[in-house]
Each structure stands twice: as structure tokens, then as C-alpha cells.
Amino acid sequence: MYQNILDPIIIILICGSLILLSFLEITNPLKVNRRANLWFGLFLLLWSTFWMDELLEIINLKFLSGTFFFIDFIQFLTPIAFYLSVINFISPNFKFQIKDFKFLILPFTFITFLILQYNASYDNINKYKLVLTGLMVFQALLYTIISYRKIIIHQKKILLFSSDTTDINLNWLEYIIILILLICIIITSYTLFVNPLEQNIYINIIFLLAIYAIAYYSLKQKEIFPLNKKQRSEITFISEEDVNDIKKKIVSDEDLVQIKAKLHLLMLDQKPYLDSDLNLIKLAELINTTPHQLSYVINSGFNENFFLFVNKYRIEKAKKLLLEYDFNNLSILGIAFESGFNSKTTFNSTFKKITNQTPSDFKKRSTTL
Structure with missing residues (x-):
């Protein structure tokens, strides 16, 4: 149970903010970078599921059949959605090819172990949880690093065709990557050296502020490439x-x-x-x-x-x-x-x-x- 009355309020704010922001990105009122923002909105929606289990507990739906299996799986897809949004920001003509089925290798591996965990005996559950956590961290780091590299290349690329790069350099996406990495470092440090129950509210407040920063930068973006x-x-x-x-x-x-x-x-x-x-x-x-x-x-x-x-x-x-x-x-x-x-x-x-x-x-x- 929550030790601070602010805990559930912050969780609801985080979930609600991410869902609202994902809706704005997907509907894209400014009609800029459409495909990229569709994927970015999906990324935000998937990201919101990391607080969904706590939200379900708050509204007494913790034991809804199959809910947590579904949430665990779609959480794993979050880094992929972010990477695909980056790809579409820097390559508006990007189309899926046969080679892109490589994106499915880790999700297939993850869902296999997820099924094994849900059918495992009580003694073996922790072993599968360790594997699943490792896969989650590995994929998050993998796509974060690849996405960062793609943005750096993009920042060099736009110097070859644009005389003003201020609004199209994707610095805001670079800031998101750095922000997420810093938050992960903070969370890991707190988990190792502080009782997690005592620091939940502080970590969630940091996440909430980060989400507001993401909203500010993502909603003021401009079209990167010519519309023609x-x-x-x-x-x-x-x-x-x-x-x-x-x-x-x-x-x-x-x-x-x-x-x-x-x-x-x-x-x-x-x-x-x-x-x-x-x-x-x-x-x-x-x-x-x-x-x-x-x-x-x-x-x-x-x-x-x-x-x-x-x-x-x-x-x-x-x-x-x-x-x-x-x-x-x-x-x-x-x-x-x-x-x-x-x-x-x-x-x-x-x-x-x-x-x-x-x-x-x-x-x-x-x-x-």
C-alpha cells in the first residue's frame, strides 16, 4: 500500500499525461512529420503502461485475468516504437523491408520466456523474471544507443541541404534519450542503495517533469523535410x-x-x-x-x-x-x-x-x- 497520499496522484498524472500526449501526437493537429509522430505517439502510449499496473491496483483491477501478461509484453515493445519514430523522423520515405523483420527477434524471444514464466512453478518464476528483466534492459539500451547514433548522423546530414537547422535538428529527441538514460541511472542507484518503497514518489515526480518537457519540445516541432x-x-x-x-x-x-x-x-x-x-x-x-x-x-x-x-x-x-x-x-x-x-x-x-x-x-x- 502507498505510504504517501501523493503516490497515487503522481501515478495518475503520469499515466494520464502520457496517454493525452500520445493522443495529440497520433492525431497530429499541426500535420507535421506525420508517420514519425504516429510512431512517437505509439511509443508514449506504450511507455504509459509502465505505470499501468500501479494504476490498475489503485482502481482495484489488479487481478483482471490476462491483463498483466498483455501489459508485460507491450512494455517490451516500447524501445522499438521509439526507434521506429526516430527512423521516420530522419527518413520520411522509410518503408518496411524483409530485413526489418529482425525487429521481431527480441519480442519473440521475450514472449516465449513470458509464457514460460506464467506457466512455471513457484520455485522457477524468479529465474524467468531475471531473464525477462535482462532482455528488457538489453533491448532498451540497444535501441537507445542506435537511436542516438541515427540522430547524430541526421544532424550531420541536414548540414548538407539546409541553411538553417535550428528547427529540424531533432535536438529534442536527443534530449529525451539523454534524459531517459539519466533517469535509468538514478533509478538503478536508488534501487541499489535506497529502499525502493521510500523513493517511488521522487522518481515518479522526475518522470512527470520529464514528460512535461517532452510535451513542450515535441508539440513545437516543425516539418523536417520538404512536403513536395x-x-x-x-x-x-x-x-x-x-x-x-x-x-x-x-x-x-x-x-x-x-x-x-x-x-x-x-x-x-x-x-x-x-x-x-x-x-x-x-x-x-x-x-x-x-x-x-x-x-x-x-x-x-x-x-x-x-x-x-x-x-x-x-x-x-x-x-x-x-x-x-x-x-x-x-x-x-x-x-x-x-x-x-x-x-x-x-x-x-x-x-x-x-x-x-x-x-x-x-x-x-x-x-x-
């Missing part, structure tokens, strides 16, 4: 191999020189970098080449990724504006907008990354010379 199917297929040429080997030769040296000169002239004359939504597809259309060829030219010809290539022009524009007397009335945000950035945060971070100083510091040092 043709553009989306053009972007997806960038594979994991392209991220690791972006200089794989796809155009001749002669064409490289010509496209490079044409691109440089375009950036100086038409200033496409002032478009805050500029991406690889738009720029490729302006110089009448394919996104794949343009990506190769930027990476090999300028030794830069698309993000850095475009933002160097923006920063040069910003530096001129910061020093011009006619623009002294503009704020830092105004300078950012005039230079092609769409937020002060992105402008400041990019400016410092390229120049090793903030816009304000640059202006102060330049005016004192």
Missing part, C-alpha cells in the same frame, strides 16, 4: 554513406570548375542567401543543376557543407550592416533578418561559430579601431 514529394525524393539521395564520404566524385573536374564559378557569381549578384528558407534544392534550381551535383561542388570545390557555405555569405552581409552608419538604428535581430537569418539565436550562434565572437563584440571592436 519530388523535392523530398531529391533530398533523400543523401544517405549515411554520403554523410561519411561527401566527396565521392560525381562530376568531372571541368564541370566542377564551371559550376563553382557560376555558383560564386550567383551568390554575389542575386544574393539568394538572403532567403531565410534557402535550401539545396532551391539553390540547385537557380544554377540549373541537380541537388546531388551541387552538394558535390560545395563539398569538394569549396571544402564546406551547404550550411556553412550559405551562412558565410550571410555573416559577411551582417558584418557590413553592423559597421554601416545607416543601419545603427537596427537591433541585432534586425541585422539578423536583413542578413537572411530567421532568428536571433541562430544568428548569434552561427556568427560566433564562424568569427569566434558575438555580433555585439564584433561591432564594439571594429568601432574602436
